[in-house]
Amino acid sequence: MTAKGGVQYSKIAEIKGPLVVVDDVENAAFDELVEIETKEGERRLGKVLEVGNGKAIVQVFEGTTGLSISGTSAKFVGKLMEMPVSKEVLGRVFDGLGRPKDGLPDPIADKFIDINGEPMNPEQREYPKDFIQTGVSVIDGMITLVRGQKLPIFSGSGMSHNILAAQIARQANVVGTKDDFAVVFAAIGVQYSEAEYFRRSLEESGALKRSVLFLNTADDPAIERIITPRVALTVAEYLAFDLGMHVLVILTDMTNYAEALREISAAREEVPGRKGYPGYLYTDLSTIYERAGKLNGRKGSVTQVPILSMPSDDITHPIPDLTGYITEGQVVLGRDLFRQGVYPPINILMSLSRLMKDGIGAGSTREDHSEVSNQVYDAYSRAQEVRALAGIVGKAGLTEIDLKYMDVGDVFEKEFLTQATDENRTIEETLNLLWKIVSKLPKNEITKIKDKYVDQYYQEN
């Protein structure tokens, strides 16, 4: 940061959607921060999207409503957008652009960091293999999250993804280490009531102390949503790699981010890709998701749980589709379970954590974790088949063993999957519940678990 400022240009050629085209511009740089000043002296922030032929296209984060060609000026600040960071950001609430929203002053910055971050050197990346306990049985037991992983939650409109997100934010912890843990929570285009719920939920549980909140509500300008995940990740990277903390970043709802990207793309008259999203949606999403990870020789880690609501529950929609290519698995919420009143309504058969196998077992969770989890997955899958069969032939037509599998399905949903929103289960409790499900089966049906574990943990009825 220097005392040198930027040049202010007053020749506005065009205002188009969220974009302002400035004429006769010299020396503007791509991505440079711009201060737009209205006739009345109101200031809005923006960034350069395109420069050339004496013109600069500026994307205004706070929207162009009320701007006119005459009287508006654009000041090219001479630097990229930066986020002031220090340890003092913990416990703070910011808006979608990183400005305080809690009535407290700007944080006294240790550093000013470019919000686009620095790409991680692939060679320096460390393979994620340490368990994060979320306190949510189905995630810890069967879709285990590990430090440095990016594990999205695919949801649908109206489902309980935000309640789940808040629960994870409140309860998540690293076990077996004294390392500091922090949560960075970015709400992108959420309703005011949801934003308040997140804030209150963290405040009342005492978890706000170790959290940073970025709240962009639905009535905030859509373009601001492009920035929200980036400022959140900038803070997360600072906490992780400068202060050595393990940071869990929750981004909800990434669909709103993609919508904002589509809005800008349409205003720029770019050739649309699938469903009108820009052709570079994959690349753009990767610049966010790939900021998760661990680095060799550095203590901290950035773990990401992006949440996206699939339009019409369509998992082939471009947003979940492209997200799935980049991330390491997915947690899928099921509409049927949600309608039955199951919370969290996670459809385990469609969910997967690709890094789970490296984060569980002896030394991190328990030696029988992998096998008991596989057995329950298998049994629940069989239970679903039996339920379908019962729908055709009736319960009376089922064999004794089929009925046992139906029982497994019921116990799985009612006792293991179902959990109160404030219930924080330890990994031991979760594993014991998994064994309770397995123990509904006769021993000869248990084919995926070593005998020594069956002898040790099987619960005789």
Added chain:
Amino acid sequence: MDKRHSLVSNSALEHTIDKILNQTEKNILSNIQSALSESQKTLDNAIPKLEQEYDKVISDGKKEADKIEKQIVGSSDLEARNKQLLALEEAIDKVFTKAIDQISNMAHSGDYSNLIKTLLDESTKILGTTKVIIYTNSKDKNVVQSLLSKYPGAEISSETIDCLGGITVKSKEGAMKFDNTLDARIQRLKPLIRKEIATKFGVGN
């Protein structure tokens, strides 16, 4: 004969009654025995369940206590920190006000002319031309006027601006403007100055 027969049948009846009574007594005793052992067994079975229940109540209570402790400690820590932040900001604001007072009261002579020259050099370089209109406050007008000959094509505006010192430069066609007043420079450096002040108060590095 009838009397004898009656005596014999009475003793048989008594014998039968005794037998039934004995049998019933045995049955009752055996039932009591089995009920006792049954209840003993139930009691024995209930003990581990009770112990489990007891452990669960204790562990749930401990969890709840931990949760409440976290809530109380977390919110009071935050409250204390936030009060400290507000107090620090108030102190920083006081320092700023005092510094701005001192700057506005300082003499605009001596080295000040060099400062204005530096600001003019910087501004014309950034705009890429010396054909500019310069705006300044009434105090600095003479200083700027004395330097004007070094910038061919530059003019000083008759209008004055409200600032601590320094200049604002506008290209003659009016498309570009560069604010190089002391106010603008202080504003640009404010985050760094705040940090410096906070450090003096022993906060941060």
